[in-house]
Amino acid sequence: MPLLPLRALAQAEPEVAAMKAFVGNRPVRAGRLVLDIPRIADNGNVVPVRIALPGPFAPGAEVRSIHLFSEKNPVPQMAVFHFPAPVAKVEVESRVRLAGTQRIAAVATLADGTLHAATADVVVTISACIDGS
């Protein structure tokens, strides 16, 4: 079996560094947070994204915030959404810019400190312009 060079291995599993920095060594749960984004985005300047965390939420474990991170954008934290008042339905939609094909990540923080995360890979045909061109 041929050995893959280390770099190829690293590319096979891209990490969203900004998410890792935000999470630190806190435990993260996967599988519940929904991150909807097209698998192929023709125009990186406007990519629709939807993040949802299905309830119900126990008292004291409501969603406080959702962070949205990019792997390759010059500003990796694309947005933070805060929910200052408890809300039964946690769902946010927006449109993001993506500088190239990459992985994006969302992290929901609950009032009890629990973190839920989701990632998605997006192929971007036309990158959002970041180089002045």
Add this chain to the structure above:
Amino acid sequence: MADARVQVPAQVRRGESFEVKILIRHAMETGYRLTDEGKPIARNVIRELTCRYNGVLVFRAEPSSGIAANPLFTFFVTAGDSGELVFEWVDDAGARASERASVTVAP
């Protein structure tokens, strides 16, 4: 700068979560673009958007240059009393704007 469109249901039921959409006309200038003369165009994005429902803060967004021009935000609010949703936002240039929408809650 002050242009925004807000969409809320005509009538909602108490206790129900209802969808709120706001679309703001704003270039969300990234700071990475250049003028035709090659000078950098300063970053100017909406850096905070808040939504208050009858005076209570129910949603707050902190966008960056990673949010597309003419930003759209959709979220849910739990219906309490009939009243008003007030949206306020501010960009990097310090320009502030607001928009409001009324909510009718069926008993």
